[in-house]
Amino acid sequence: MVEHTTAWIAHAGRSGAAAFTAERVPVAALRPHDLLVRVRAVSVNPVDTKVLKRLGAGESTQLGYDAAGVVEAVGAQASGFAVGDEVYYAGDISRPGSNAELHAVDSRIVAHKPRNLDWAEAAALPLTTITAWESLFDKFRLIPESRGVLLVVGGAGGVGSVLIQLAKVLTGVTVIATASRDESRAWVRDLGADAVVGHRNLRDEVAAVAPDGLRWIFSSFTAGNLDDYQHLLQPFGEIVAVDDDPGPLGALKTKAISFHWEYMFARIIHDTPDVAEQGRLLARTAELVEQGRIRTTLTRTLAGLSPDTLAEAHEVLRSGTAVGKLAITLD
Known part of the structure; x- marks a missing residue:
């Protein structure tokens, strides 16, 4: 050897x-x-x-x-x-x-x-697929019969690019993705996103395409967005975040919003069953x-x-x- x-x-x-x-x-x-x-x-x-x-x-x-x-x-x-x-x-x-x-x-x-x-x-x-899969199916517990609106913040990134596809292929949810540049907006639409919104005026743009609110948010950029997330999510909505230091979570309490961390190395570094x-x-x-x-x-x-x-x-x-x-x- x-x-x-x-x-x-x-x-x-x-x-x-x-x-x-x-x-x-x-x-x-x-x-x-x-x-x-x-x-x-x-x-x-x-x-x-x-x-x-x-x-x-x-x-x-x-x-x-x-x-x-x-x-x-x-x-x-x-x-x-x-x-x-x-x-x-x-x-x-x-x-x-x-x-x-x-x-x-x-x-x-x-x-x-x-x-x-x-x-x-x-x-x-692999890494982005594991992150997306665990977010959708371990944290959000989505199934083929799931219905509702999912916002993917950072839709053109590595994880978002897989997560959009998995959500559209394996569940019945509606997917809104954030993207700002022409190239990234075209990319997420081609992957299957039902709607695309910008990052800078998130609350108004999401509300325009999802007036009844969101059930789930996958977040690659959480810091500075929690107030908008709280406003856009329905009561008992859920957030999965993969970035660091999201900011104070207290604003999520009045709607009983659940906040999940996703860390795809957790299973292997802790040798979980x-x-x-x-x-x-x-x-x-x-x-x-x-x-x-x-x-x-x-x-x-x-x-x-x-x-x-x-x-x-x-x-x-x-x-x-x-x-x-x-x-x-x-x-």
């Missing part, structure tokens, strides 16, 4: 390509449930930029929380996979990330890659993709994982203008 691999390490306090270095690191010893994956593509998520920003002076880490690749070795208790299988997954924030040629990951949060997607198209999906649900939902998503009911949200691919491509990807994420997802292929 190979003992070392190349990994791309992120360093605090540096800018541009200098923030990333390619280094030879030991291949992780496989845990019982692990797979060793030869990574063929990764995607970059806002969590990558957040983790890098939070590093202390002189600290470094191996980022990467999405990958698609080929299984090279199988742990003693890993079931359902064999050497040579093509897989995709979102990984575990408490372990070294997927920005490496060889990567160890718990098989219970892995699924076989959709057969009709290439490596970059597949790598774009249902941790394998993430592998199962990715397998179900692969079926939907192969059936043509869900599509990849990839909009941009960079060739060759390197300090330059990582720096470019992080800059795109920090700009706040990304539509869909960005992936990087490995040579």
Whole structure:
């Protein structure tokens, strides 16, 4: 078995390509449930930029929380996979990330890659799909018979781009998405949003298309919006938030509005009894993709994982203008 691999390490306090270095690191010893994956593509998520920003002076880490690749070795208790299988997954924030040629990951949060997607198209999906799925079906508890209006704040982002599709394919809800630029508005409509509103005059624009109010809000940008959310939601409405520091929640009390945090790493970092649900939902998503009911949200691919491509990807994420997802292929 190979003992070392190349990994791309992120360093605090540096800018541009200098923030990333390619280094030879030991291949992780496989845990019982692990797979060793030869990574063929990764995607970059806002969590990558957040983790890098939070590093202390002189600290470094191996980022990467999405990958698609080929299984090279199988742990003693890993079931359902064999050497040579093509897989995709979102990984575990408490372990070294997927920005490496060889990567160890718990098989219970892995699924076989959709057969009709290439490596970059597949790598774009896992983290955002898990976040969207858990928001809709674990937090909101939506079912095929669900009816009502769902607002997706940040509809053109990575999570919103999957969540709109899942809501339209697997439930009966009406979806309103926020998007401001012509490009992003066209994108969310093409994904199936029933209506599109802007961010700046949220209360009036949502009220114009949903005069009876909202039942659910998925929020990527909560701070500063809670007053509008309280006004727009029906009594007993619900919010799922994925961003940090939403602000005081007291205004939600008079309507008995429920507030949920969604954190897709919670199952794996706490090794919950249902941790394998993430592998199962990715397998179900692969079926939907192969059936043509869900599509990849990839909009941009960079060739060759390197300090330059990582720096470019992080800059795109920090700009706040990304539509869909960005992936990087490995040579």
